[in-house]
Amino acid sequence: MIRILLAEDQHVIREALVTLLRLEADIDVVAAVESGEAAVAAAVEHRPDVAVLDIDMPGGLDGLDAAGELRTRVPGCRTLMLTAHGKPGHLRRALASQVDGFVLKTAPPEELTDAIRKVTRGERVLDPSLAVTAWNLADNPLTPREADVLRLAAGGAEAPEIAAELFLTAGTVRNYLTAIVAKLNARNRTDAVRIAAEAGWI
16 A cells, blocks of 8 residues: 655645545555645654655745655655646756656646556656656756845845845845846846746746
């Protein structure tokens, strides 16, 4: 019996997936939660074979962050990411964090159950529609510090606030923002935020 932990923040989707998975004779859903933090806690408690994690969840940990935590705290648990869209940045983070599989929510139910069985056997699974995206992923041009600056800017912070948060001068922050806009070939700061967010870099 394959023991499954499911993390999905949308209640209706979560319950539908639990119902679907429980129809399978060889799959047992041992926990169904709505956040990355709850997924880590449930995995530590239940020790599932596979954690099926939605990428976009509220709170401090998204699905990819939770997968990284599980790799450290519950190393025997495989991780299968579930998402509504294959953002290049998400896919890059998933591959870099060595998750075991990446499946779109729009995939037929049998693809999800098949993916669960494959990762249980130690195979890695990538939805076929994402394979070309994975091959053509662009490198993140932002340094970690630039990403920090842009992440705070995306939240509405102005240069003085960003400077205080990151222990920089306001002039240095403005220089970072100018460099970021140039690196991303963006029209302005707002456009840079959009480009970086869509790529999953912030």
